[in-house]
Amino acid sequence: MRSTTPSLEGCEAHGLPDARFTRNRAAVISLCTATLVLSYVWAPHVHSGPVVCPLHGLVGLPCPACGLTRAFCALATRNVVEALRQNALSLPLFLLFVAAPLVSICELWRRRRCAFYSFLYSKRVACVAGGVVIAYHLGRCAWMLHTGSLVEDYLKTSWTYALVH
Amino acid sequence: MVERSSIPVHRQDPILVLILGLVTCGLYLIYWNIKTAEVMNAVSGRPVISPVIAVIAGCCMPVNVYFYYQCGQCLEDLGKLTGKELKDKSTLLVVLGLFVPMVAAMIVQSHINEIYDAKP
Numbered sequence: 001m002r003s004t005t006p007s008l009e010g011c012e013a014h015g016l017p018d019a020r021f022t023r024n025r026a027a028v029i030s031l032c033t034a035t036l037v038l039s040y041v042w043a044p045h046v047h048s049g050p051v052v053c054p055l056h057g058l059v060g061l062p063c064p065a066c067g068l069t070r071a072f073c074a075l076a077t078r079n080v081v082e083a084l085r086q087n088a089l090s091l092p093l094f095l096l097f098v099a100a101p102l103v104s105i106c107e108l109w110r111r112r113r114c115a116f117y118s119f120l121y122s123k124r125v126a127c128v129a130g131g132v133v134i135a136y137h138l139g140r141c142a143w144m145l146h147t148g149s150l151v152e153d154y155l156k157t158s159w160t161y162a163l164v165h
Numbered sequence: 166m167v168e169r170s171s172i173p174v175h176r177q178d179p180i181l182v183l184i185l186g187l188v189t190c191g192l193y194l195i196y197w198n199i200k201t202a203e204v205m206n207a208v209s210g211r212p213v214i215s216p217v218i219a220v221i222a223g224c225c226m227p228v229n230v231y232f233y234y235q236c237g238q239c240l241e242d243l244g245k246l247t248g249k250e251l252k253d254k255s256t257l258l259v260v261l262g263l264f265v266p267m268v269a270a271m272i273v274q275s276h277i278n279e280i281y282d283a284k285p
Contacts, residue, residue, distance in 0.1 A: 020238065024235070027231060027234055028231065031227050031230065031231055032227070034227075035227045054264075054265055054266075054267070055187065055190060055191055058187070059187060059190070061190050062190065063190055063191035063224070064190075064191055064192065064195070064223060064224035065191070065224045065225055065226060068224070068225060068226070089224060089225075093221065093225050093228075096221070097227075119217075120215040120216075120217040120218060121212045121215050121216065121217075122216070122217070123199070123203070123216050125216075125217055126199050126202075126215075126216030126217045126219065126220050127199070129217050129220040129221070130195050130196065130199060130220045130223075133195060133220060133223065133224050134192050134195065137190070137192065137224075141190070
């Protein structure tokens with residue numbers, strides 16, 4: 001199956017990839033592989049790690065990404081329930097991290113971009129994805145406020161709180 | 166050559182990006198990422214940054230690093246448009262994107278503002 005979108009990034013008019021094409025695929029492969037390997041290696045220590053999120057540290061509130069490290073570590077050790085409990089967005093993201101390097105290797109092999117993921121360049125799809133992320137995050141914050149974990153797990157563990165107390 | 170009039174308007178004070186990012190718990194950065202991807206694609210004259218990846222970048226640190234890596238690559242094209250010599254700032258943006266994404270966003274925003282500030 002050949003790409004029907006020759007104007008896409010990295011593909012020159014004659015169909016051969018340029019340096020940026022190769023560099024970007026190499027970046028995707030190394031970034032995704034490093035993330036998956038680190039998730040597995042870091043899994044035993046994930047609950048004792050420091051706060052690294054600047055938003056959590058400064059403001060004491062969770063960002064949409066909060067819980068993803070713990071969720072990825074849980075998924076790396078095949079604990080899907082714990083991953084969903086930490087951050088439900090982790091499951092599709094983890095699948096993306098598994099699929100992206102495979103697709104990149106395939107593209108480097110074929111020296112051509114695959115066309116099946118051209119929907120990722122749709123602004124409408126992006127707006128829907130953004131809406132889902134924002135709705136999930138607001139819902140999660142409301143639930144945390146209800147259960148009290150927003151104060152106990154985020155506000156009281158922030159750098160600002162530690163500085164004041 | 167990309168026409169400057171074809172670039173979508175995404176003018177914002179970099180300090181406001183920082184403030185809104187903090188006030189909205191990072192949700193504003195999702196919108197900002199989509200708009201930035203739109204501008205960068207228009208500047209490069211081809212779809213370089215996927216808007217969906219831009220959304221995911223707003224909620225996943227490794228994807229955020231990749232997003233800023235691609236923004237850094239696009240700065241070269243942005244420099245051609247504004248008549249300034251902008252070098253590939255991928256490395257700087259990747260490091261900032263990893264530790265302080267809001268500062269990386271401020272740098273990118275200041276470069277985007279140059280498009281509208283530059284005289285035609």
